Amino acid sequence: MATRKLYAGAKLREVRARLGLTQKDFAAKLGVSLPYLNQMENNNRPVSTTVLLALAQEFGFDVTELGQGDAERLVSDMHEALADPVFGDSTPPLADLRLTAANAPALAHAFLSLHAAYRQSQERLASLDEALGREGSQLQASPWEEVRDFFHYCDNYIDAVDHAAERVALSGPFPNDIRSNAEALLAKSGISTRTDRHAPLRSYDPATQILTLSSLAPPETQSFQLLVQLALLKQDKLLEATLDLARFQSEAARGIAKMGLANYFAGAAMMPYGAFLEAAQETRHDLELLAIRFGASIEQVAHRLATLQRPGAKGVPFFFVRVDQAGTITKRHSATRLQFARFGGACPLWNVHRAFETPGRFLRQLAETPDGVRYISLARDVSKPGGHFGAPVRRYAIALGCEVRHAARLVYADGLDIGRDSAFEPIGISCRICERRDCHQRSVPPLERRLSIAPHRRDVLPYRVE
Structure with a gap:
C-alpha cells in the first residue's frame, strides 16, 4: 500500500511562529535548505521524513499533530456552508476545499464567519427582530x-x-x-x-x-x-x-x-487527566466503571473522554454529542474525522436517536460515513429529574464513538462483527449535504444533486437523486 504524503504547511508555519524562528534559522535546525522549507510551508512539497525526525529530536515535537488540526473540520464546515442555496448550484469540489483548509485556514475561517453573519441577518429579517427599528443594533x-x-x-x-x-x-x-x-x-x-x-x-x-x-x-x-x-x-x-x-x-x-x-x-x-486516562485504558473505556470510580455521571465521563487530547499523552480520539428529543444537537465535539452539522439536527439513521426508545440501555452501532470511514458508536438516554414530584424531567440522548480501528480498546466492541461489511450502517452528517442517493430516511433533497421527477412512478422518495 502506498504511503500517504503529508502536506502540513500551515502547521509548519504555526510551529515556526511558536518557536520564534525565521525561515532561515528554522531550515538550518531542520537540516534542509531555505527553498525546500519554503516549498513545504506552502504545500508545494510534502513534509519529508528528515524533517519529521528533526522536529521530534530537535524540538521534542509530537509529529502526530502535523496530521491533525483544523483541516478536516474546516473542510466539513465549508462544505456544509456552501450547500446554502445562496451559493446556487456551483459548489467548489472537495479538492479545492481541502487546498483552502490546508493553505489558507485564516481565509476559510473568515468565510465561515461571513456566512454565519449572513445567516444571522437573514434570521433577523425573517423574524422582524432587531434589524427593524432598534437603534444601535449591530450585526454579529x-x-x-x-x-x-x-x-x-x-x-x-x-x-x-x-x-x-x-x-x-x-x-x-x-x-x-x-x-x-x-x-x-x-x-x-x-x-x-x-x-x-x-x-x-x-x-x-x-x-x-x-x-x-x-x-x-x-x-x-x-x-x-x-x-x-x-x-x-x-x-x-x-x-x-x-x-x-x-x-x-x-x-x-x-x-x-x-x-x-x-x-x-x-x-x-x-476526572484529572493522568489518572483518568490511565483508568480509561485499564477499564477499556467502560463508562459505568469510570463513573463509579470518579464519582461522576455517565454524561460527564463521556464528555471527558472526548477531551483527552493533551500533546504527548493523547487518548482515543472520540466524538461526543448530546441531542434533545427534537433531534437538535445541544453539545457536540469531535476529535475524529466525523463532524456534526453546524446547522440543524443529526442524521436520523444514527443510533443516538433510538436511545430514547430504550431508556437505561447502551446501544451499539457500527456505522460508515459517505467518505468511507467506519466508526463504532455508543448511545444512551440521559434523564435529569427535577428532584421532586411534578418537577419537569429533561431528557437527552448522548453518543460517544471513535473510528473502528480503535475498537480493540473499547469494551463495547466485544462481540461485534467488525470484519463484516454489511454490519456497518450508512450514516451521514445532514440530509442537505449528504451524497447518498438511496437513503430511505432522507428528509430534504441534497443541494448538490439534480433531481429527477417521474409523475407516474413513486418509490420511497417522491424524486430520484441523480
Missing part, C-alpha cells in the same frame, strides 16, 4: 455559535485550564475526594458551603460568602457545581487570560465562554 455572530466554534477549533482541550484543574485535584488534603478538597480550598478564603432543597443548582452570595447547592441534585451534580464555583473564584485570572486570547466579539460571548471554561475546569478536576 450569535454568541452561542461563537463560543461553540471556539471550543470546536481548540479540540475541546484547553491545556492551561486542564493542568490547573489537575493540580487542584492532586494537591488537596483529601486523597481521591475532590469535593472535600474543593470545600477545604474555599474554606481557606472564608467561604462556607451548605445545601438547601429550595435552592437552585448553585447559588453564591459574595456578601455572606456562602455557597448554596441544591440538596435535590445528585451527588455528582453537586460536586460539579461546587468545582464550577471554585473555578470562578480561585481561577479567575487564568480564565480571563484564556478569554483575552480568544478575542470574542461580544461581552455575551465572553460571558458564555467563561462559564464554559469553568465547566471545563470542573470536569477536569473531577
Whole structure:
C-alpha cells in the first residue's frame, strides 16, 4: 500500500511562529535548505521524513499533530456552508476545499464567519427582530455559535485550564475526594458551603460568602457545581487570560465562554487527566466503571473522554454529542474525522436517536460515513429529574464513538462483527449535504444533486437523486 504524503504547511508555519524562528534559522535546525522549507510551508512539497525526525529530536515535537488540526473540520464546515442555496448550484469540489483548509485556514475561517453573519441577518429579517427599528443594533455572530466554534477549533482541550484543574485535584488534603478538597480550598478564603432543597443548582452570595447547592441534585451534580464555583473564584485570572486570547466579539460571548471554561475546569478536576486516562485504558473505556470510580455521571465521563487530547499523552480520539428529543444537537465535539452539522439536527439513521426508545440501555452501532470511514458508536438516554414530584424531567440522548480501528480498546466492541461489511450502517452528517442517493430516511433533497421527477412512478422518495 502506498504511503500517504503529508502536506502540513500551515502547521509548519504555526510551529515556526511558536518557536520564534525565521525561515532561515528554522531550515538550518531542520537540516534542509531555505527553498525546500519554503516549498513545504506552502504545500508545494510534502513534509519529508528528515524533517519529521528533526522536529521530534530537535524540538521534542509530537509529529502526530502535523496530521491533525483544523483541516478536516474546516473542510466539513465549508462544505456544509456552501450547500446554502445562496451559493446556487456551483459548489467548489472537495479538492479545492481541502487546498483552502490546508493553505489558507485564516481565509476559510473568515468565510465561515461571513456566512454565519449572513445567516444571522437573514434570521433577523425573517423574524422582524432587531434589524427593524432598534437603534444601535449591530450585526454579529450569535454568541452561542461563537463560543461553540471556539471550543470546536481548540479540540475541546484547553491545556492551561486542564493542568490547573489537575493540580487542584492532586494537591488537596483529601486523597481521591475532590469535593472535600474543593470545600477545604474555599474554606481557606472564608467561604462556607451548605445545601438547601429550595435552592437552585448553585447559588453564591459574595456578601455572606456562602455557597448554596441544591440538596435535590445528585451527588455528582453537586460536586460539579461546587468545582464550577471554585473555578470562578480561585481561577479567575487564568480564565480571563484564556478569554483575552480568544478575542470574542461580544461581552455575551465572553460571558458564555467563561462559564464554559469553568465547566471545563470542573470536569477536569473531577476526572484529572493522568489518572483518568490511565483508568480509561485499564477499564477499556467502560463508562459505568469510570463513573463509579470518579464519582461522576455517565454524561460527564463521556464528555471527558472526548477531551483527552493533551500533546504527548493523547487518548482515543472520540466524538461526543448530546441531542434533545427534537433531534437538535445541544453539545457536540469531535476529535475524529466525523463532524456534526453546524446547522440543524443529526442524521436520523444514527443510533443516538433510538436511545430514547430504550431508556437505561447502551446501544451499539457500527456505522460508515459517505467518505468511507467506519466508526463504532455508543448511545444512551440521559434523564435529569427535577428532584421532586411534578418537577419537569429533561431528557437527552448522548453518543460517544471513535473510528473502528480503535475498537480493540473499547469494551463495547466485544462481540461485534467488525470484519463484516454489511454490519456497518450508512450514516451521514445532514440530509442537505449528504451524497447518498438511496437513503430511505432522507428528509430534504441534497443541494448538490439534480433531481429527477417521474409523475407516474413513486418509490420511497417522491424524486430520484441523480
